[in-house]
Amino acid sequence: MDYQEIIYDKNNKVATITFNRPERLNALTDSMRVEILDAVKDASADDDMRVLIFKGAGRGFCAGADLTPRKVLPKAQVNLRRIVISLVTVSRKLSRG
Numbered sequence: 001m002d003y004q005e006i007i008y009d010k011n012n013k014v015a016t017i018t019f020n021r022p023e024r025l026n027a028l029t030d031s032m033r034v035e036i037l038d039a040v041k042d043a044s045a046d047d048d049m050r051v052l053i054f055k056g057a058g059r060g061f062c063a064g065a066d067l068t069p070r071k072v073l074p075k076a077q078v079n080l081r082r083i084v085i086s087l088v089t090v091s092r093k094l095s096r097g
Contacts, residue, residue, distance in 0.1 A: 022058025
């Protein structure tokens with residue numbers, strides 16, 4: 001996947017997801033949620049990964065949801081519950097590693 005709103009990097013058993021919308025204090029958009037879910041799934045599937053770090057570009061980690069008018073993606077793609085479940089799965093996998 002080509003990421004537009006996050007930076008995803010894997011290096012030395014560490015996966016890093018950087019929220020990359022510093023001009024909006026990294027406020028979450030629907031497309032950003034899809035990108036995060038994809039990156040989390042990739043990190044989870046990689047047996048070499050032991051750590052997953054989330055950080056924000058610029059001066060803020062994340063201001064919450066971006067409430068400005070936007071193109072709405074299908075609900076199935078932006079389901080926050082899926083993101084949380086993926087994070088829990090990765091966390092459990094990494095803690096066993």
